Amino acid sequence: MVAMTTACAFQYGLPYLMPALRGDGLSLSQAGILMSCPIAGLLVTLVAWGAAADRWGERKVLGSGLALATLALTGATLSPNYHALGVSLFLAGAAGASVHAASGRLVLGWFATHERGFAMAVRQTSQPLGIAIGALTLPTLAGDELWPGLLFLTTLCLLATVFVVLAVRDPVRGAEQVAASPRSPYRAATLWRIHAASVLLIPSQFGIATFALAYLVEDHGWDPAPAGHALAIAAVGGAAARLLAGYWSDRVSSRLRPLRWVALGIGGLMLAVGIGALAGPVVATVTVLLAAVVSVSPNGLAFTAVAEHAGYAWAGRALGVQNTLQNACAAAVPPVLGATIGALGYGSTFAVIALFPLTAVALVPVAAERRQLNW
Template sequence: MDAEQGDPRRWVALAVGMVAMVSGCAFQFGLPYLIPALRAEGLSLSQAGVVAACPTAGLVLTLVLWGAAADRWGERWVMAAGLGTAGLVLWGATTVHGTLGLAGCFLLAGAAGASVHASSGRLIMGWFPARQRGVAMGLRQTALPLGMALAALMLPPLAGRGRPLALAVLGTLSVASAVLVAVLVRDPARPARAAGGRSANPYRTAVLWRLHGAATLLVVPQFTVSVFALVFLVDERGWSPSAAGPLLACVQVAGAGARLAAGRWSDLAGSRTGPMRRLAFTAAAVVAALAVGAFAHSAAATVALMAAGVVTVSTNGLSFTAVAEYAGGAWAGRALGVHTTVQNAIAAGVAPVAGALIGVAGFGWAYAVAALFPLVAVAVVPTP
């Protein structure tokens, strides 16, 4: 799937793919920034966590199907169709009231917007050669923290003027991104399909399963930290939502830089899994420090929260690149679909479970439990 040198279409594909991912991630993973507004409507913390997790649950339902569609028909129209549909659903959600109605809209929007995850990853794997994929995929993976940073900046003040306005803005971003994809993106060449060859199923070995498993374990501390970061700063540290939002936006931007740096590290090292293992160790240590700070009600917990927000997202690009490279061109879309599905299946459960644990035992115990998962991931990551 190596791309031709100097072809400007690959940079267009990367740039537009990142824009599409940012707009998708802003509503798929940024809804926790609406939790204060949802609680003001009468929802409990656990109920608000469930509603905020619905886009993630929607992703789980359709990711593999979108990946198979990208393998079969190409990335451009798959991305455009999914993002456009998600935007229309979000526009419709502006007139919906009630927990069940909002949950249903968010579930459907997440299911439609899932197209961008498998398709944009496959797009980058097709346009960029192996020696540049770590950085290129790292850039693509910065979309999640950048999308959450955008949500952190936009959603609290927009929600102050009404939740429908916040959803309308998110829907507009999604539709605009769909138009950009349709107009500017071109699918890369598919030499394997053109030759009519059939590739062996990469799931016949344990490598892909171990990559899926390790990445999924690392999702638990990532979402435990990110979903309740605003709530922690407001409830435990006494910050106002309008003051905490910009700080968390900076954390998300720093997390984007961490993903890019990890990708460059893996390109230079010639290994995706070696850096992934070391970063998992670091994540465990930082989240454990956050737990200690939360137990002690220390101001240092705010610093640890910021560090955890950066480190826990740093491995995502590495696992995606490793999965796509091992799966190969004929299986990349489906493998990335499976990878994102298993990650988001766990992520969808993290918000309500962690919310319930925080409600019963406090933030300290929630962070302490989350710190155990990256330690297990270290043993699961395949040997370089």
């Protein structure tokens, strides 16, 4: 949990440096490219770190990955220009991918089957909590210059490295083995539809996470620090929403029915954010904070659904595909939406984003889940 939250703070919390970047004269599109660098680095190393965890264990992978991320963030702090900063952030994301590859395996190893659902939900709260750390600290630290915020992230990563080395132990490998399925689950459409629906939920989540602060500051007159604090509260609410979604899915014995309803709610909220941009600062603030809470809630549902529909023999590969597709979309969102906001404005762009989760509603394969569970 500590390792995941730390990694998510520098991989997904960088948008809270946006006002400082904008103050240095960068366009939204240019700043968006920098924001996407850690996610791009994450993409290219997820599979490699997973293979390393399979061979050498989770503790070594977590410790070495966080140590390398600390070095990369040190380079980012000392970067003489934005090109060097982008490269350093890319390398930090590539090293931090170790946490995503190994932490889920730790949960599977240390928790029994009847405990893993909630344990994985707790793990999934790391992203909004990491974003909350960024929201609480980075706007204040990086008021006029970037380096104090980057130094904070470097220190946080160093402390997490020490904690992991001292506290994490690999689970004892038991004899639990399941024979490999002779048939790939990808021969049916179910997993592909879950992947596609999950990807369509990314623009709303990362559109809000990346541009909500700039939207409140530039369009509605908020100061960066209080806007960051408000979004930090929303991020904590997002963490609670993930836990609630996991609990809900356990109660109804379904991952995909809640996923479909949440996707519908996100689509409605993004439309409300678009309309709220015209309705004044109070409505705009309330709608964007609600969207910040709800847009992060379905991640755990989709993650669990992929594993369950893939089966034990294929779960690792299927989750690798899920992470890669989602993060590929997440890497593309900041620069694309930055350019779109520059052309259309915030309100119109948020309204357009609503089309993606509404399309996801139609793709969620609830009927296939019912057939699989013999409802």
